[in-house]
Amino acid sequence: MLKQIEAGALRVAYREQGEPDGWPVLLLHGFPYDVHAYDEVAPLLAARGARVITPWLRGYGPTRFLSLDTPRSGQQAALAADLLALMDALAIPDAVLAGYDWGGRAACILAALWPQRVRGLVTGGGYNIQDIAGASRPASPAAEFRTWYQYYLHGERGAAGLAQHRQEFCRLLWGLWSPEWRFDDAIFARTAAAFDNPDFAAVVVHSYRHRFGLVEGDPAVEQIERQLAVQPPIGVPTISLDGGSDGVSGPAGSERHARHFTGGFEQRTLPHIGHNLPQEAPAAFADAVLALAEGRSSP
Numbered sequence: 001m002l003k004q005i006e007a008g009a010l011r012v013a014y015r016e017q018g019e020p021d022g023w024p025v026l027l028l029h030g031f032p033y034d035v036h037a038y039d040e041v042a043p044l045l046a047a048r049g050a051r052v053i054t055p056w057l058r059g060y061g062p063t064r065f066l067s068l069d070t071p072r073s074g075q076q077a078a079l080a081a082d083l084l085a086l087m088d089a090l091a092i093p094d095a096v097l098a099g100y101d102w103g104g105r106a107a108c109i110l111a112a113l114w115p116q117r118v119r120g121l122v123t124g125g126g127y128n129i130q131d132i133a134g135a136s137r138p139a140s141p142a143a144e145f146r147t148w149y150q151y152y153l154h155g156e157r158g159a160a161g162l163a164q165h166r167q168e169f170c171r172l173l174w175g176l177w178s179p180e181w182r183f184d185d186a187i188f189a190r191t192a193a194a195f196d197n198p199d200f201a202a203v204v205v206h207s208y209r210h211r212f213g214l215v216e217g218d219p220a221v222e223q224i225e226r227q228l229a230v231q232p233p234i235g236v237p238t239i240s241l242d243g244g245s246d247g248v249s250g251p252a253g254s255e256r257h258a259r260h261f262t263g264g265f266e267q268r269t270l271p272h273i274g275h276n277l278p279q280e281a282p283a284a285f286a287d288a289v290l291a292l293a294e295g296r297s298s299p
Contacts, residue, residue, distance in 0.1 A: 004062070008085030009070045009078075009220075013062035014055035018046035023119075023293055024092045027054045028083070030101020030124070031204060032170035033276060034060050034194035036187075040282035041289075048290055053090065057102060058082055059203030061194035072199050074102075074207025075217045076130050077224035080109035087117060098289050100124025100241070100277050102207070112232040113224065115263075119236070120292030122285070124277045126240040126254025127261070129228055135212045146248050149173060153208040163201040167192045177247040178274025235263040239288040243273040243280070 004013050015035055025045055027038045035054045042052045056063040057079065059072070083106045087095065096119045097107035104123045111118040112129065138144065149169075152158035162169055171188055174181075194200075209215040217225055238261050240254040258265045268288065270281045278285040 002062075005086070005089050006066065007089035008082055009065060009067070010058055010082060010085070011064045011066055012055050012082070012086050012089075013064075014053055014086070015042070017042045017052040017054075018050050020051060022046070022049050022051035024051045024053065024095035025289055025293070026083070026087070026092075026095050026097050026099075026107075027052060027278070028097065028099030028103025028107055029054075029057060029060075030099070030103050030275075031207070032173055032191075032195065033101070033279070034191045036191045037276060037279040038282075039279070041278045041286045044282065044286040045289055048293075050289075050293070053086075053092075053095075055086060056194060057106075059199045060197055063197070065199060071218040072202035072206060073210070073218040073221075074203040074205075075210040075221070075225065076105050076109060077221035077228065078218055079103075079106040080113070080224060081221050082106070083110055084114060084117070093117070094119050096120045096122070096289055096293050098122035098278075098285070101128075101275070104128055105130070108234060109224070109228065111234045111236045111238070113227055115235050120289075121234065121236050121238040122288045122292065123238060123240050124275075125242060125246075125249050126257030126267070127234065129231060130211045131231055132211060132213050132225075133229060143250060146250060150208045150212075153205050154212065154214060159201065159205045162204060166195045166201060170195060173248075174276070178243075178245070178276050178280060179247055180245045180272045181274050181276065181280050231260070233260055233262045235261075237264045237292055238266070239292060240265065240267045241277050241281075241285065241288060242267065242269045243275055243277055244269050244271040245273060246275045248275050 099107040111121045242253040273281045
């Protein structure tokens, strides 16, 4: 069921499935995806007693800013503040959080800074809180090649290109990041409608500039950003999922991230799966959530 609620700086649009008194889980999409990534995951969880909340992030789908004066920031602290505000607005004291890419980052931040609000964490790609101070250090040539789109968006040509060709740009990334996923035009079109949000391009461009320290952030979330600068540990039970064919994160996996997790950490690699973990492997994604909710994880 599609619902809306005012939460922080946003009127958040979200889907809700399952019984209202079920155990709460929030499913968080990334870029360039939307809530349809969880079309098959959410019913699996609802059938096991979950109250499933799946929001469109800022800049996507029907979610809207409440004020024209709010910076159209895509920085990590803003995404986390949105998630915390949504949980407050829905009167959810704590929940299992599950996400990947941007959504996984927001979930990781809540687990690090507000662990009392997080029963368990499913994160795509492990610890993905950004180290902005270290972003200027070059990565391997292969990793730099995979993140070409980020550098493209640093310039005005890239910003204009995204605004003018958002669907073509995002579909290209889908193919590059999930080379073994055979999605069709209808599957892409269901999600691509979310990119018509009037703030989509501005939020995306700001995200990929802020993480490299190229632009200022929103002063309203600067305190959160300062807390993230020390790369805080995550002290809640966590399962990390890695796509074996992920074309953006690469095949290395998140085993090396275990040092960031003090509440228990289990890493699972999904063979032949790319970056869009829940849509490509819904059963495996749902099982990770259920393992935490039901105490079946190895952390």
